[in-house]
Amino acid sequence: MKIPKRVAGTLINSLGGGVVPRTGLAYVTVGREPEIKALLHDVDVVADGGASFRFVSGKYGSGKSFLLQTVRNYVMDRGFVVVDADLSPERRLQGTRGQGLATYKELIKNMSTKTRPDGGALPLILDRWISSAMTSVADGGTMPDDPDFPRLVEREIFRVSTSLSELVHGFDFAKLLTEYYRAYRDDDDGKKSLVLKWFRGEYQTKSEAKAELGVNIVITDDDWYEYVKLFASFFVAAGYSGLYVLVDELVNVYKIPNSITRQYNYEKILTMYNDTLQGKASHLGIIMSVTPQCLEDTRRGIYSYEALRSRLASGKFTAEGATDLLSPVIKLSPLSNEELLVLSEKLTEIHAALYDYEPRVTTEDSALFIKAEFSRVGASSLITPREVIRDWIEILNIIYQNPSVTVASLLSGGAFSFSEADVGERDENFAEFEI
Numbered sequence: 001m002k003i004p005k006r007v008a009g010t011l012i013n014s015l016g017g018g019v020v021p022r023t024g025l026a027y028v029t030v031g032r033e034p035e036i037k038a039l040l041h042d043v044d045v046v047a048d049g050g051a052s053f054r055f056v057s058g059k060y061g062s063g064k065s066f067l068l069q070t071v072r073n074y075v076m077d078r079g080f081v082v083v084d085a086d087l088s089p090e091r092r093l094q095g096t097r098g099q100g101l102a103t104y105k106e107l108i109k110n111m112s113t114k115t116r117p118d119g120g121a122l123p124l125i126l127d128r129w130i131s132s133a134m135t136s137v138a139d140g141g142t143m144p145d146d147p148d149f150p151r152l153v154e155r156e157i158f159r160v161s162t163s164l165s166e167l168v169h170g171f172d173f174a175k176l177l178t179e180y181y182r183a184y185r186d187d188d189d190g191k192k193s194l195v196l197k198w199f200r201g202e203y204q205t206k207s208e209a210k211a212e213l214g215v216n217i218v219i220t221d222d223d224w225y226e227y228v229k230l231f232a233s234f235f236v237a238a239g240y241s242g243l244y245v246l247v248d249e250l251v252n253v254y255k256i257p258n259s260i261t262r263q264y265n266y267e268k269i270l271t272m273y274n275d276t277l278q279g280k281a282s283h284l285g286i287i288m289s290v291t292p293q294c295l296e297d298t299r300r301g302i303y304s305y306e307a308l309r310s311r312l313a314s315g316k317f318t319a320e321g322a323t324d325l326l327s328p329v330i331k332l333s334p335l336s337n338e339e340l341l342v343l344s345e346k347l348t349e350i351h352a353a354l355y356d357y358e359p360r361v362t363t364e365d366s367a368l369f370i371k372a373e374f375s376r377v378g379a380s381s382l383i384t385p386r387e388v389i390r391d392w393i394e395i396l397n398i399i400y401q402n403p404s405v406t407v408a409s410l411l412s413g414g415a416f417s418f419s420e421a422d423v424g425e426r427d428e429n430f431a432e433f434e435i
Helices: 005-016 033-047 064-077 099-109 122-139 149-162 170-185 189-199 206-213 224-237 259-278 292-296 306-312 337-355 363-374 385-401 407-411 423-429
Strands: 051-057 081-086 243-248 284-290 329-331
Touching: 005 337, 005 385, 033 051, 033 064, 033 284, 033 329, 051 064, 051 259, 051 292, 064 081, 064 243, 064 284, 081 099, 081 224, 099 224, 122 149, 122 170, 122 189, 149 170, 170 189, 170 224, 189 206, 224 243, 224 259, 224 284, 259 284, 259 306, 284 292, 337 363, 337 385, 363 385, 363 407, 385 407
Parallel strands: 051 284, 051 329, 081 243, 243 284
Antiparallel strands: none
16 A cells, blocks of 8 residues: 555544544545445535535444545545534534534634645635636636726626625625625735635624624624525635535534523524525535434434424334435444454554554454454444554554564453353354455
8 A cells, every 4th residue: 555654644643543534534444335425426416506414323433523524525526615613512503602603613714625625725715716707807808917807807706796695694795705806906915814804703793894894794603504505605606516514523512401502503403404405505515423312312312303303313114224325314334344354454554654664464363353342242332443443553553562462462361352251142243254
């Protein structure tokens, strides 16, 4: 495997720490073909002017964040703008103390494109849009030294911004786009910074925005999602395929102690869901990750909000072995033993490439490790890819630093000893698992 050391280091350090890396996922992706295929079908719909909303459900460490990051990298390659945020006690979908606006700010901060994958892409997108307008005018036969050139460019800018005016808050959004163009034209970095400040949701009061930009409106907890829809429409006009919004750690809404506040957050989810499925949003894809408890708990989970439960609950015909990956909720199934074996071998190659050594770990060692992991009490229901990956990277680290140690000797320790009560049953589960 030929992999840059920078990418190899990011993968090993991130996965070893239980964190999903943003780069290099193609080197370690195994399984999940049906789930990825279903989500990529949505990408085609969004690129064609539609909208989509999906939940990815799975327990902690099952691969939800990994799947979101895989989709993130794919849609950026397809020309989409991507924004993503992890919810937390300070970042919610709706709040009374700015938590919803804090989520919006995080989304804008993490705005990414193929050429700017690490976030902070908004200035680049705006400048690219203006350059594209100037190129369009030049292609029409009017050169930059022509006296009519600025007027024609501004007309092109006005055409794009006017197309947004019919949307909620679109008039002020369009006005600020025009202000940004004029600041760009006049080389006024101060004014450009003020417009970017407004787009990032950093104005606290309307009077402050009025004084500095001439707009009598600011982005708030209540209406930030309307601006996400505006951005989606603008990005298409600016030459992109659309906008994808990825929201992780939705379980933090489930943890909100106040039931009324939780209901407000679920109501915001319902608004997004209805908008995307009813055609009120276009060129917009939304994916949120949840745990099964966060989704299905009828007392305080998403299903406690009847309007969402009736839309998201599995139908009468969904059963084990007959899942519906085209439904709004994609439930992650465990990776197979064979898939985990392939994953462990990929990690072995990456680890060796990072530290410049010839791997001593064999396929037989990897198979023995997988069998040992799943032979522990409760492993069949509790073990996750995250735990398997962290354990395997720990083994690779130890063997690299201690040449006399073998995989077999590490697995013979107490942490990996087989459960005598379950060894017979689990051996039956591994009867067909061969190298």
